[in-house]
Every structure is written in structure tokens, then in C-alpha cells.
Amino acid sequence: MSDVHELLETLRQKREEQQRLVEFRWCERIREAGHLYQETEDVSQVVEDLGLDEDRAREALKLFQLIYSYPLDVASTRGYMAGTRFFVQENSIDEVAEEGDWSVEAAEDYVREFVGALYQEHDLSSIELKDPPREFTGGVPAEKLAETINRVDWEPINKGMQRLERTLQGVLADIDFGDIIASIREHYLEVQQALENGIQNFDNPENYEIDEVEIDTRAQQVGVESVASLLKDLEESDEAELDDYIGRIDRGLESYLNEEFMLPCFIFISVQDGLMDILCSDQGKTPDGNGYYTSSQKRQALKEAYEEIDHGYYGVDADKIEANLEDFWDHRNAIMHGSLTAYFDENISTISLLFLMFTLYTILEVVYE
Numbered sequence: 001m002s003d004v005h006e007l008l009e010t011l012r013q014k015r016e017e018q019q020r021l022v023e024f025r026w027c028e029r030i031r032e033a034g035h036l037y038q039e040t041e042d043v044s045q046v047v048e049d050l051g052l053d054e055d056r057a058r059e060a061l062k063l064f065q066l067i068y069s070y071p072l073d074v075a076s077t078r079g080y081m082a083g084t085r086f087f088v089q090e091n092s093i094d095e096v097a098e099e100g101d102w103s104v105e106a107a108e109d110y111v112r113e114f115v116g117a118l119y120q121e122h123d124l125s126s127i128e129l130k131d132p133p134r135e136f137t138g139g140v141p142a143e144k145l146a147e148t149i150n151r152v153d154w155e156p157i158n159k160g161m162q163r164l165e166r167t168l169q170g171v172l173a174d175i176d177f178g179d180i181i182a183s184i185r186e187h188y189l190e191v192q193q194a195l196e197n198g199i200q201n202f203d204n205p206e207n208y209e210i211d212e213v214e215i216d217t218r219a220q221q222v223g224v225e226s227v228a229s230l231l232k233d234l235e236e237s238d239e240a241e242l243d244d245y246i247g248r249i250d251r252g253l254e255s256y257l258n259e260e261f262m263l264p265c266f267i268f269i270s271v272q273d274g275l276m277d278i279l280c281s282d283q284g285k286t287p288d289g290n291g292y293y294t295s296s297q298k299r300q301a302l303k304e305a306y307e308e309i310d311h312g313y314y315g316v317d318a319d320k321i322e323a324n325l326e327d328f329w330d331h332r333n334a335i336m337h338g339s340l341t342a343y344f345d346e347n348i349s350t351i352s353l354l355f356l357m358f359t360l361y362t363i364l365e366v367v368y369e
């Protein structure tokens with residue numbers, strides 16, 4: 001298992017641990033207690049109406065207080081969104097599930113994770129119970145939070161944080177969200193620039209100078225993390241014709257992280273080639289007399305499919321991907337056909353990784369959505 005997969009597994013285990021700390025029924029009781037406290041401002045009334053002993057009632061009210069006061073960077077994005085919708089916006093669990101495009105059971109798990117993270121992060125015995133919270137004060141005003149949730153298509157959140165930032169592209173320009181959104185937007189644009197620079201960071205094989213190449217580490221990081229995340233989506237797609245690619249991509253990532261760059265060049269290019277064949281077939285393109293698609297057909301198929309998606313990956317334009325992939329084709333041919341001008345350095349391996357990232361993302365969004 002690669003280091004990236006180990007990281008993803010660690011995050012998964014952390015979420016499961018947070019969920020185990022809390023039953024969903026207790027989450028409902030926390031909300032009931034909090035709303036009753038907002039209405040009556042009387043702890044004894046909460047005790048009487050809900051049939052809780054005073055210690056348990058105070059525990060619920062302290063958690064409700066924390067929910068209104070602290071945004072949780074320790075919960076996952078899905079946990080945070082489900083929790084704020086359930087507790088702050090007062091959505092029913094069915095509404096939370098519908099808005100997130102989750103099952104009701106999954107929505108309950110995300111709310112449990114949200115509350116479980118509070119238990120992990122705070123010693124409730126040291127928290128002073130104050131007057132009932134009236135406004136969400138965790139850094140994003142409640143009305144702005146609600147406005148953003150209503151305006152953004154959150155469905156892609158299920159596929160990772162990168163897709164959250166992708167969905168924000170359409171709304172960031174006209175929302176004044178202060179430092180938090182400005183920081184996200186700055187990160188988004190920096191990644192977009194890094195990816196665009198990353199896929200054009202080469203000359204043709206005859207003029208390519210390894211010693212003169214500078215690799216953008218941000219593009220590398222996004223490439224590795226994105227492909228690892230997309231690989232998980234690929235594994236969960238249960239598409240039999242893609243099964244053979246799973247092991248190959250995992251092997252390529254592992255070699256890449258071990259700084260063994262020759263094998264990833266072969267793997268990333270060949271897998272991307274196979275995925276573009278699937279795109280050609282899906283679009284009904286006609287292969288040549290030997291049953292093969294031409295290089296121009298493959299690039300065009302990728303461009304056409306990528307353009308079907310509402311928002312490009314980190315805003316990278318389809319024309320830029322196609323143009324740079326065409327320029328990179330000489331390197332691909334040199335590698336795959338045994339040319340003496342073939343290069344297998346870290347930069348060429350990184351570029352191959354990034355093109356695989358865009359192609360894998362596209363086929364999962366368009367063909368196997």
C-alpha cells in the first residue's frame with residue numbers, strides 16, 4: 001500500500017472512530033435540548049421536558065453551545081456540512097441526506113462524526129455553560145453559510161476535497177466571504193496555475209534539458225493526492241473493464257513516491273491511453289482498419305468529454321489540456337516505442353501523472369458517473 005493510501009486509510013479510521021463515540025439518537029437529543037434552551041433559557045425546563053438528568057442535559061447543552069461557536073476543522077467536509085445543516089439550519093435528517101445526495105444512513109453517520117469530533121477536541125467538564133447561543137459564530141456568519149450551501153452544488157463533495165474546491169469556482173467571484181473564502185480562492189488559483197504550468201513544463205525530446213527543469217511541488221502534491229483519491233472512486237465504481245487499471249495505477253503511485261520514475265512513466269501513459277480508448281468508444285468514434293484509434297481521436301475524445309463537465313478540474317481549461325497533451329505526444333511516443341531520446345526523469349513522470357489525473361477524473365465524471 002502506498003503512503004497516500006495509508007494516509008487515506010488513517011483519515012477513514014479517524015472518521016469511524018468519531019462516529020463510534022456517538023449514537024444518532026443522542027445527536028437528536030442534543031438538538032432538541034439546544035432548541036428548547038433557546039426558547040426557555042432554563043436548564044431545569046430542558047431536564048423536565050426531555051426527561052434527562054441534569055448532568056446529561058448540561059452535557060447536551062454544552063455540545064450545542066460548541067456547535068454554534070466553533071467550526072470543526074477536525075471533522076471531514078461531509079461531516080462539517082451535515083452537522084451545520086442538521087444543528088444550525090435545523091434541517092431534518094432526510095433533508096440533510098437529500099441535499100448531500102447521501103443515503104439517510106450515511107447522513108446520520110456524518111452528523112455522528114461531527115459531534116464525535118467535538119468529544120475528541122474538548123473536555124466538556126471544563127466548558128462553562130452560557131446563555132443559549134443565538135448565532136453561529138464560528139468564523140462564517142450563519143446567513144452566509146446558509147446562502148453558500150443553497151447556491152453551491154455540493155454533490156461532488158462525496159468525491160473529496162478537491163471536488164469541493166472545484167464546485168466553488170462558479171460562486172467565488174461574487175461572494176464576499178472574508179478571509180476564509182479568500183484563502184480558499186487563493187489556494188484554488190495557485191493550484192490551477194501550478195497544474196497549468198505542470199503540463200507544459202517541457203521542450204520536445206530533442207531539446208529537453210533535464211538539468212534546467214524545475215518541478216512545481218504543489219503540482220506534484222495535487223497530482224499524487226488527486227490520483228490516489230480518484231483511484232478510490234475507481235475501486236468503488238465496480239466497473240469490471242477498469243479493474244485491471246487499479247493495480248497498475250497503485251503500482252505506479254508507489255514507485256513514484258519511492259522516486260523510481262521510469263516505471264510510472266510507462267504505467268501512467270499506458271493507462272491514460274487505455275482510458276482514452278474507452279472515451280473514444282463511448283463517443284462512437286470509428287477506429288482504423290486495425291481496430292485502433294488515432295492519437296488525434298484520443299485527444300479529441302478527452303477534450304469533448306472533459307468539456308461535458310460543468311467545471312474543469314481546478315478550472316484548468318480543456319483547450320490547454322489538449323494542446324499540451326499534443327505537444328507531449330513526442331515524449332509519449334519516445335517512451336513507449338523505445339526511442340533513444342526517451343526521458344524517464346521526475347518531471348516527465350510528473351507530467352504523465354497529471355495527464356492521467358485529468359483523464360481519470362473525466363472518465364469517472366462522464367462515463368461512470
